[in-house]
């Protein structure tokens with residue numbers, strides 16, 4: 303089934319902005335004539351001052367640098383709002399759909415959004431925020447999240463959005479790393495009928511790392527603590543602020559935002575994106591991947607706390623003048639028809655979501671879908687993790703009634719926007735394959751051990767051989783870590799961390815991470831992060847975490863834990879450790895399995911052999927490979943004998 307081919311539907315081939323021959327022609331031009339290609343594509347942005355040099359890039363350690371559209375000046379917020387006022391000021395920009403269908407929603411036109419953003423930009427200024435300052439945003443999926451981000455961009459402040467599911471500790475670490483003096487939050491979030499104590503979490507975080515100002519948006523009306531002199535209500539501050547605020551002229555390479563993401567080592571990295579390249583890249587990919595035309599109703603179900611929410615909820619759709627649904631809730635509340643009811647209510651034409659949600663809904667049976675109408679849907683998208691052919695088939699056949707192409711978009715926090723993806727009018731689809739590179743993207747496969755380039759049909763480590771405008775520019779505060787993490791393994795190339803196969807038709811099939819990062823429900827989790835949370839528990843002496851296959855989440859978290867001598871490895875302690883990790887990082891890091899391990903498989907030099915731990919977690923114990931280099935091979939027998947039943 304996985305090699306089945308779904309040709310571009312005739313009406314798409316005829317009407318889409320990019321058909322198959324246009325794809326070939328433009329892709330070739332983007333590589334052979336980048337100057338000409340990007341000169342045209344960059345016209346989609348209103349530049350205050352035109353750029354002079356297309357790019358200034360070197361992947362070599364000695365003169366390592368990445369820059370695009372050098373010399374250009376722009377404001378991305380003005381591109382997202384001001385320039386639409388004349389043509390579509392009264393068109394809905396954000397249709398906000400609340401957690402519960404009986405709660406009234408909100409619709410903000412481009413003009414409304416512009417007024418709110420300018421007002422809040424003045425609130426930021428009044429609270430001492432200047433160009434270049436870092437602003438932490440810890441908000442639920444309410445329009446104010448987009449408003450706060452755009453207000454920062456308007457005045458040149460750098461936002462750092464922290465997903466509202468992260469714990470106070472995780473929030474504190476992120477506030478501290480970027481030295482942010484101001485936090486924007488809400489009293490509470492609401493997800494699936496459950497309240498999330500956002501303000502209380504901020505209070506707890508700020509006990510560890512203080513900030514001068516907290517701006518609180520009243521959302522649920524729940525009661526919250528208030529620190530005089532530090533805390534400010536959003537509505538009070540906004541009532542005193544002018545709705546007029548000029549947009550700052552930003553350099554193309556001025557920072558736009560920092561977004562923390564997990565890596566294979568240590569604490570999360572602050573991925574930094576800049577202004578000009580990101581604006582061009584996100585809006586271009588959004589237009590072509592979704593064949594977007596103003597007037598169409600678009601819905602990306604991602605949270606603004608992740609890069610998908612940054613690029614394809616906030617920036618690209620607004621730059622492109624889209625009308626979009628912003629959803630506060632979850633797919634299974636009040637029931638598992640919720641997504642499709644929202645589609646029907648707002649006549650959504652383009653729907654973009656993560657495979658994990660689809661797999662969860664698929665298990666509930668087709669009736670929840672088929673009893674809804676969905677005739678408005680024209681195009682479906684998938685993002686965040688590999689979509690297994692079964693889930694692809696269900697999405698295509700049941701949700702899209704075989705009428706909607708599926709764009710399976712491969713990209714990363716680091717890449718800013720879609721890198722390998724079908725275009726609906728151009729690409730024949732193979733379920734499970736992200737298919738072909740976006741314009742300007744040059745993927746390649748290298749032999750993971752030898753580092754040599756692989757030609758033709760092959761499997762290897764996925765690298766990108768040259769820069770693209772939306773590439774991250776640095777790890778905030780640690781440029782050397784940026785180089786070491788992405789450019790040192792395979793000199794001259796950007797290393798993605800993913801494994802990949804290229805088939806005989808040149809289609810790319812992402813096989814998943816080949817570093818110590820796991821992908822849980824489309825969210826990246828560093829195994830090292832979970833390990834360090836575990837060893838912070840007073841009874842834990844050592845921990846090793848690996849991924850395991852999981853029907854819904856894609857990958858689950860399997861933790862091997864060695865407790866201190868004399869500790870009783872009880873069921874109670876197991877539960878406590880699970881809670882501990884949730885508290886330290888957040889619910890997305892909840893271990894699925896905790897196995898107590900008196901010893902871990904180590905080489906004589908003390909290195910943990912994760913290969914063996916992975917195989918045990920995957921239940922692939924027939925061939926554990928060579929265990930002869932282990933310091934104590936007996937450890938493995940013990941691990942095999944004491945696997946918890948899951």
Ligand code: WT7
Nearest residue numbers: 685686687688710711712713714715812815826
């Ligand atoms: C990692 C990046 C894409 C933005 C949201 C996640 C995996 C992402 C796909 C896809 C297979 C995918 C990769 C990648 N991934 N999209 N369509 N097919 N794998 O961003 O948190 O930075 O995670 O997600 O492993 O490296 P992220």
